Amino acid sequence: MxxxxxxxxxxxxxxxxxxxxxxxxxxxxxxxxxxxxxxxxxxxxLPAGPIASAVSSILNDPKTARAALQYGTTQGYGPLIGHIVEHVAKLDGKTPKELGVSVKDVLVTTGSQQLLYMLSELLLDAGDIVITESPSYFVYHSVLAGNGTRVLTVPMDDDGMITDELDILLEKLDRAGELQRVKLIYTVDYFQNPTGLTLSLERRKHLVEIVEKYAKKQRILILEDAAYRELRYEGDELPSVKSFDPKNQHVIYAGTFSKPCAPGLKTGYALMPNELIEPMVRLKGNHDFGSNNLSQHIICKLLETGDYSxxxxxxxxxxxxxxxxxxxxxxxxxxxxxxxxxxxxxxxxxxxxxxxxxxxxxxxxxxxxxxxxxxxxxxxxxxxxxxxxxxxxxxxxxxxxxxxxxxxxxxxxxxxxxxxxxxxxxxxxxxxxx
Ligand SMILES: Cc1ncc(COP(=O)(O)O)c(C=O)c1O
Missing domain, CATH: 3.90.1150.10 (Aspartate Aminotransferase, domain 1)
Structure with missing residues (x-):
């Protein structure tokens, strides 16, 4: 039958x-x-040699071997989190304090893709609005489609998302009484997937100014997906959008070790307003109660020895x-x-x-x-x-x-x-x- x-x-x-x-x-x-x-x-x-050395140094010591092969904590491996905060602050030429973040504001994720997915669970009910660049990272669009999210877009030019257009769009949504549905603005601000375009310095500042302007009416978070940030081949480094948010209120910074190191380790991280951490840890507990612990130990070792840089x-x-x-x-x-x-x-x-x-x-x-x-x-x-x-x-x-x-x-x-x-x-x- x-x-x-x-x-x-x-x-x-x-x-x-x-x-x-x-x-x-x-x-x-x-x-x-x-x-x-x-x-x-x-x-x-792909860094097979440095990873082989890191693995053997972790596993040849019974203490680190046991720690790396055991379950870890949901938020992530403490020493790695310490390195992540230092690392991102250094990319911005700042101390963690100047950047406005501490180890309490970090979550390690199974690639930054997991963060994108979990944020949609954390923040978005069906019908809520996310604003993205046009075009944008299509796998994120798929996450949003699954979630029943409304996606509105802002055009780009050679300087990335046209933030004046974003401002106009938000004004329009405000007039239409829809501002309360806007939860996130998503930008892949360094060498964007799919266009390769980068958000200019002025627009980085402007983006934060825009959400600050609306913050009393509606708290709109910026999701800065910096997946390709470290792969720069020419020109001056640009500060993160996050660096214009020194009180750590408006910007979620998503990073990953996939592109600059090895996607097989599938390790990403987020620096975010502290009030998001606890609810995210609860959600992540339901997902997997912590990302791959061995991968986190390996990356930590690579950062420690200088092999990563x-x-x-x-x-x-x-x-x-x-x-x-x-x-x-x-x-x-x-x-x-x-x-x-x-x-x-x-x-x-x-x-x-x-x-x-x-x-x-x-x-x-x-x-x-x-x-x-x-x-x-x-x-x-x-x-x-x-x-x-x-x-x-x-x-x-x-x-x-x-x-x-x-x-x-x-x-x-x-x-x-x-x-x-x-x-x-x-x-x-x-x-x-x-
Ligand atoms: C823009 C962007 N964000 C996030 C990701 C997710 O990468 P991962 O989960 O490997 O960190 C990718 C992968 O291609 C990407 O292109």
């Missing part, structure tokens, strides 16, 4: 299939494909070469095309490509098919947009230089150009025939 279908929760039904999973599967199952799609970090530079320095050199390769390849293949432009990121691993309007990049489009035939993969730009705010551009693409070698990047871009040429040729033939 056949059973009835399983009846899933509303949340499970609302949660969309990961838009890029099929692209990832394609990349993994077709070795001839050059993937400029994956958000993977560079495989060849040496690795980040090395990594910057590796990615700088790849970023340069992608810029050169784009210039070589698309430099002569009117109506094709792309971002020039100073860090991170993403470039945002805009093609002429007649080349649609959507899944199932002629261009995707042509690119697959040529053997190259990109992420359709529309995945980064949400539709409530109206227009979704169909001619954009996210390109990643994270995983491919410089040689593959050049080859991949030649293939992309061939794919674009073939689409235009068939379009021209079709219109000629019409």
């Amino acid at each position: 056949n059973s009835l279908p399983v009846s899933f929760s509303k949340k499970a039904i609302r949660t969309p299939e990961s838009p890029i999973s099929q692209f990832m599967e394609l990349a993994l199952s077709s070795p001839h494909l050059i993937s400029l799609a994956a958000g993977m970090v560079d495989g060849g530079s 040496r690795h980040v320095e090395y990594l910057r050199g590796v990615y700088r070469q790849k970023r340069d390769a992608m810029m050169q390849a784009l210039d070589a293949e698309f430099g002569d095309w009117l109506g094709v432009y792309w971002t020039r990121p100073k860090g991170g691993m993403f470039v945002w490509l805009t093609l002429p309007a007649e080349i649609e990049t959507s899944p199932g489009s002629k261009f995707v098919k042509a690119a697959l035939k040529e053997g190259v993969l990109y992420i359709p730009g529309e995945f980064g947009h949400v539709s409530e705010s109206g227009h979704v551009p169909k001619n954009e693409a996210r390109l990643s230089f994270g995983d491919a070698t410089p040689k593959q990047i050049h080859e991949g871009m030649q293939r992309l150009r061939k794919a674009a040429d073939s689409v235009l040729k068939t379009e021209a033939m079709a219109s000629g025939a019409a």
